[in-house]
Amino acid sequence: MSQKQKTHPRGFQITLEDIANRLGVSKVTVSKALRGHPDISAGMVKKIKTVALELGYYPNFMARNLSSQKSNTIGVIVPKIAHHFFASVIEGIYDAAFQRNYEIILTVSQENAERELQHVNSLLSMRVDGLILSLSQQTKDYSVFHTIRDKGIPLTFMDRVPKLDGFNTVVADDRAGAFAAVEHAINIGYREIAHLGGYLHTNIGNERSRGFLDAMKQYGVQVNPDWVVRGGFDETDGYKGFMKLHETGRLPELVFAVTFPVALGVYRAMKELGLKIPKDVDLICFGNSGLNQFLDPPMSYIDQPTYELGQKAFELTLENLQRRDQFVPQHIKLPTRLVLCETCTKKTAGQKKVRALQR
Amino acid sequence: MSQKQKTHPRGFQITLEDIANRLGVSKVTVSKALRGHPDISAGMVKKIKTVALELGYYPNFMARNLSSQKSNTIGVIVPKIAHHFFASVIEGIYDAAFQRNYEIILTVSQENAERELQHVNSLLSMRVDGLILSLSQQTKDYSVFHTIRDKGIPLTFMDRVPKLDGFNTVVADDRAGAFAAVEHAINIGYREIAHLGGYLHTNIGNERSRGFLDAMKQYGVQVNPDWVVRGGFDETDGYKGFMKLHETGRLPELVFAVTFPVALGVYRAMKELGLKIPKDVDLICFGNSGLNQFLDPPMSYIDQPTYELGQKAFELTLENLQRRDQFVPQHIKLPTRLVLCETCTKKTAGQKKVRALQR
DNA sequence: GTGAAAGCGCTAACAA
DNA sequence: TTGTTAGCGCTTTCAC
Numbered sequence: 193m194s195q196k197q198k199t200h201p202r203g204f205q206i207t208l209e210d211i212a213n214r215l216g217v218s219k220v221t222v223s224k225a226l227r228g229h230p231d232i233s234a235g236m237v238k239k240i241k242t243v244a245l246e247l248g249y250y251p252n253f254m255a256r257n258l259s260s261q262k263s264n265t266i267g268v269i270v271p272k273i274a275h276h277f278f279a280s281v282i283e284g285i286y287d288a289a290f291q292r293n294y295e296i297i298l299t300v301s302q303e304n305a306e307r308e309l310q311h312v313n314s315l316l317s318m319r320v321d322g323l324i325l326s327l328s329q330q331t332k333d334y335s336v337f338h339t340i341r342d343k344g345i346p347l348t349f350m351d352r353v354p355k356l357d358g359f360n361t362v363v364a365d366d367r368a369g370a371f372a373a374v375e376h377a378i379n380i381g382y383r384e385i386a387h388l389g390g391y392l393h394t395n396i397g398n399e400r401s402r403g404f405l406d407a408m409k410q411y412g413v414q415v416n417p418d419w420v421v422r423g424g425f426d427e428t429d430g431y432k433g434f435m436k437l438h439e440t441g442r443l444p445e446l447v448f449a450v451t452f453p454v455a456l457g458v459y460r461a462m463k464e465l466g467l468k469i470p471k472d473v474d475l476i477c478f479g480n481s482g483l484n485q486f487l488d489p490p491m492s493y494i495d496q497p498t499y500e501l502g503q504k505a506f507e508l509t510l511e512n513l514q515r516r517d518q519f520v521p522q523h524i525k526l527p528t529r530l531v532l533c534e535t536c537t538k539k540t541a542g543q544k545k546v547r548a549l550q551r
Numbered sequence: 552m553s554q555k556q557k558t559h560p561r562g563f564q565i566t567l568e569d570i571a572n573r574l575g576v577s578k579v580t581v582s583k584a585l586r587g588h589p590d591i592s593a594g595m596v597k598k599i600k601t602v603a604l605e606l607g608y609y610p611n612f613m614a615r616n617l618s619s620q621k622s623n624t625i626g627v628i629v630p631k632i633a634h635h636f637f638a639s640v641i642e643g644i645y646d647a648a649f650q651r652n653y654e655i656i657l658t659v660s661q662e663n664a665e666r667e668l669q670h671v672n673s674l675l676s677m678r679v680d681g682l683i684l685s686l687s688q689q690t691k692d693y694s695v696f697h698t699i700r701d702k703g704i705p706l707t708f709m710d711r712v713p714k715l716d717g718f719n720t721v722v723a724d725d726r727a728g729a730f731a732a733v734e735h736a737i738n739i740g741y742r743e744i745a746h747l748g749g750y751l752h753t754n755i756g757n758e759r760s761r762g763f764l765d766a767m768k769q770y771g772v773q774v775n776p777d778w779v780v781r782g783g784f785d786e787t788d789g790y791k792g793f794m795k796l797h798e799t800g801r802l803p804e805l806v807f808a809v810t811f812p813v814a815l816g817v818y819r820a821m822k823e824l825g826l827k828i829p830k831d832v833d834l835i836c837f838g839n840s841g842l843n844q845f846l847d848p849p850m851s852y853i854d855q856p857t858y859e860l861g862q863k864a865f866e867l868t869l870e871n872l873q874r875r876d877q878f879v880p881q882h883i884k885l886p887t888r889l890v891l892c893e894t895c896t897k898k899t900a901g902q903k904k905v906r907a908l909q910r
Numbered sequence: 911g912t913g914a915a916a917g918c919g920c921t922a923a924c925a926a
Numbered sequence: 927t928t929g930t931t932a933g934c935g936c937t938t939t940c941a942c
Contacts, residue, residue: 205678205702207935218913223937231911248698250675254617255935258918263613274642274841279633286632286659290666295673298657300645307649314654316609319564339607343564459845481842482633486818488847566919577929582921592927614919617934913942918935925930 206249214243226251257319265295266509267315268324271303271352275453276481277498278326281350284502285324292510294321303424305330312336316345322509327352329394329424346512346519350505353395360512362505362524366396366478369494369528370403370448373476376530377446378411381539382474386419386444388433388454397422400450400478419444423454430457438465445541449477452484455491469535476536490533497526565608573602585610616678624654625868626674627683630662630711634812635840636857637685640709643861644683651869653680662783664689671695681705681868686713688753688783705871705878709864712754719871721864721883725755725837728853728887729762729807732835735889736805737770740898741833745778745803747792747813756781759809759837778803782813789816797824804900808836811843814850828894835895849892856885 208219208226215222217236225232225240232240243249257263268285270278282298289296297320301308308328315323322345334354340347341358348360377385387404390397401420408415418440423429430449434457437443449455455477462469469475469489478494504524512519567578567585574581576595584591584599585608591599602608616622627644629637641657648655656679660667667687674682681704693713699706700717707719736744746763749756760779767774777799782788789808793816796802808814814836821828828834828848837853863883871878 205935209935219936220913220938221911223935224912227937233911236911248702250672252617252935253677254613254622255918256937258611258613258617258920259935259937261918261937273632273645274635274638276633279638283633283659287661295656295677296658297654299655300642302646313609314612317612318654319611319613343607456842456845483815483840483842483846486815486847487842487845488849490847564919568919578920579922579930580928582919583928586921590927595927611919614934615921617936618919618921620921620934911942914940916937916939918937921932921934923930923932926928 205252206244206247207252208249210247211240211243211249214247215239263295263319263321264293265297265318265320266322266324266506267311267318267320268296268298269301269308269311269315270298270326271301271308271328273298273300277351277452277479277496280482280498281326281502281505284499284504285506286502287499288503288506292506294506294510301328303329305332309333309336312340316340316343320345322346322348322513324348324350324505324509326350327354327394329391332393344516346509346516348505348509348512350501351396355395358521360505360508360522360524362501362508362526363395364496364501364528365525366399366528367403367406369478369496369530370400371407372403372528372530373478373492373494373536374404374407374448375411376532377448377474377476377536378407378413380537382446382536382541383413384416384419384445385413386416386421386437386447388421388423388430388437388447388449388458390425390450391422396425397450404448416444418442425451425453427453427457427460430454431461432457434458434461443467443473445539446474446476446536449475452477452479452481452493455493456481459487470540472541474536474539474541480531484531485533489535492530492532492534492536495529495531497528500526564611565603565606566611567608569606570599570602570608573606574598622654622678622680623652624656624677624679625681625683625865626670626677626679627655627657628660628667628670628674629657629685630660630687632657632659636710636811636838636855639841639857640685640861640864643858643863644865645861646858647862647865651865653865653869660687662687662689664691668692668695671699675699675702675704679704681707681872683707683709683864683868685709686711686753688750691752703875705868705875707864707868707871709860710755714754717880719864719867719881719883721860721867722754722885723855723860723887724884725758725887726762726765728837728855728889729759730766731762731887731889732837732853732895733763733766733807734770735891736807736833736835736895737766737772739896741805741895741900742772743775743778743804744772745775745780745796745806747780747782747789747796747806747808747817749784749809750781755784756809763807775803777801784810784812786812786816786819789813790820791816793817793820802826802832804898805833805835805895808834811836811838811840811852814852815840818846829899831900833895833898833900839890843890844892848894851889851891851893851895854888854890856887859885 212219212222225237299311350362353361421433484491567581571578571581584596658670709721712720780792843850
């Protein structure tokens with residue numbers, strides 16, 4: 193009773209010891225009982241659990257993790273969060289983690305390489321058991337990732353992956369998806385096809401461009417260099433990109449946009465210019481917003497398995513964690529699907545092109 | 552050299568001691584140097600920092616937090632993440648936290664009360680310094696929140712807040728916003744107005760309903776009980792809600808939807824039924840998706856300051872944390888704004904109503 | 911079945 | 927300016 197009268201400095205945080213003292217047993221007994229260790233008798237366990245509940249005991253993760261040398265926590269770094277794609281991926285990660293009783297620590301780089309690095313540091317400091325990372329647009333220095341690998345911490349790249357060996361990756365089949373879209377466009381009669389593409393140093397920018405070029409080449413359609421524009425993945429990039437096309441004085445029949453936000457920028461630009469989709473210029477994009485079918489006009493797109501991308505990334509990380517000694521990097525590529533709404537369903541822009549040029 | 556040859560069990564995690572040994576100083580010196588404590592000489596600091604970098608030292612937050620009794624971490628619980636509203640709020644929280652050098656631990660309840668409670672427990676176990684919470688649709692048991700308050704842990708409710716005293720709250724001015732929308736609708740001539748509303752036990756459902764009723768009453772417009780439908784905040788709720796309206800055999804001129812996803816459900820339902828917005832039934836909603844203006848037709852809405860909601864919630868929590876002894880709960884209500892696109896701009900549905908009924 | 915001792919990596923108070 | 931001593935709350939041997 194009188195043996196240890198500590199004053200609790202801030203708020204009341206009940207500890208193992210409080211429970212132990214109350215029942216006249218040791219901390220260890222309580223710890224074991226609470227964790228379901230087989231050592232302790234059923235009666236004791238029951239008593240302890242009752243008291244714990246009564247006192248409002250919350251185990252201290254800091255202490256537990258420090259002592260046990262694992263955190264049951266996976267760190268996640270994504271470029272953005274207020275985008276349907278990432279929001280959905282993240283939901284996949286969270287659901288998978290919840291099922292496995294893992295905690296997620298999510299951080300957002302805002303497409304900023306420096307911030308991304310800071311988050312990596314934070315997460316390593318938090319001693320997360322593993323990491324899931326989707327690179328920022330800007331990231332060009334990959335040296336930390338080697339550090340992480342050397343420390344033996346599982347790291348899975350997702351969607352935005354670097355050209356590096358020795359890491360898990362989970363991506364959608366960007367190249368095949370882009371190919372399918374452009375192939376379809378060619379099949380319905382388009383020839384003058386522009387691509388508002390991402391930066392080539394990013395895998396998604398690169399792969400989707402390749403898909404585009406593959407299809408053009410395979411069907412013998414000429415690529416107009418003026419019509420291949422490089423930029424970021426956001427709405428403003430799409431807007432600027434389309435304006436650039438417009439400035440060339442000659443509009444394509446169809447624009448293939450590298451992401452949904454980029455396509456949205458095209459909607460905005462065309463609206464501003466008084467052009468109609470698909471009459472003046474037709475449009476298709478990689479990725480979905482969850483409400484493409486309600487747009488004006490409903491936009492056809494390459495659907496990505498966003499939620500599954502997240503789940504898979506988590507599972508890969510966990511797997512890696514469980515066999516960290518015999519780690520073999522896995523590269524998962526999930527299939528995409530061409531979804532046709534109203535744009536890019538038949539050749540419409542061609543006939544009207546003259547009108548657009550006369551303006 | 553030979554004094555302490557520990558084997559590092561999993562991966563190599565450099566500790567203060569490693570650095571200390573390397574330089575022949577004590578752990579404390581290193582700790583202080585790395586934290587910028589004024590005790591240590593500039594020369595020593597430099598040497599220590601160099602070695603730390605060389606060795607790839609990452610401070611162990613678990614240990615640091617355990618020792619210092621604070622985590623520099625705020626826990627966040629939201630019902631959903633793949634919704635423009637929450638995604639944007641969360642971005643606000645993250646940005647504010649980043650500025651202040653705080654870490655965020657985000658959890659998602661999926662509108663599930665049980666899951667929410669589990670997350671509360673987890674976060675308390677992690678010894679977060681404070682909490683930001685947006686209630687799930689289901690939550691009805693508020694007892695944990697009192698526990699939290701009794702522990703002296705700052706808790707700020709955001710957007711979805713309970714009817715409780717003694718907590719910080721940050722909300723949009725739901726009642727005034729709803730009022731403004733309905734007032735506008737009445738002003739342009741609508742009288743037969745339906746409300747696809749949320750559950751009344753949620754503050755946003757309740758307040759937005761009140762705004763609706765206030766306006767109807769103030770302008771002497773009669774409320775048709777068949778046209779006030781209660782439900783959740785998701786697309787399916789909007790879909791079902793509209794179908795319910797449709798089943799009454801008499802359609803209103805205008806629907807006021809409690810959230811953007813609910814309005815989207817109305818788009819879907821009307822499309823399926825072959826009805827046109829705004830010709831057959833007009834529509835306006837509370838909240839934005841970031842791309843309302845690209846919908847078919849562009850939907851008018853009550854804009855909420857989502858990002859600011861998040862920022863404010865974080866700042867309130869932090870403030871509370873800094874003066875936890877003299878805590879006075881604050882209740883922040885941020886203004887909303889009526890944004891007119893193409894729906895609900897002039898009375899159109901009235902004339903066509905007969906057609907809709909003849910079907 | 912239960913508990914004592916040691917230690918996880920760090921920080922805070924106090925000496926030197 | 928630097929180091930010593932004690933913990934933070936928990937888990938993990940290993941002895942009883």
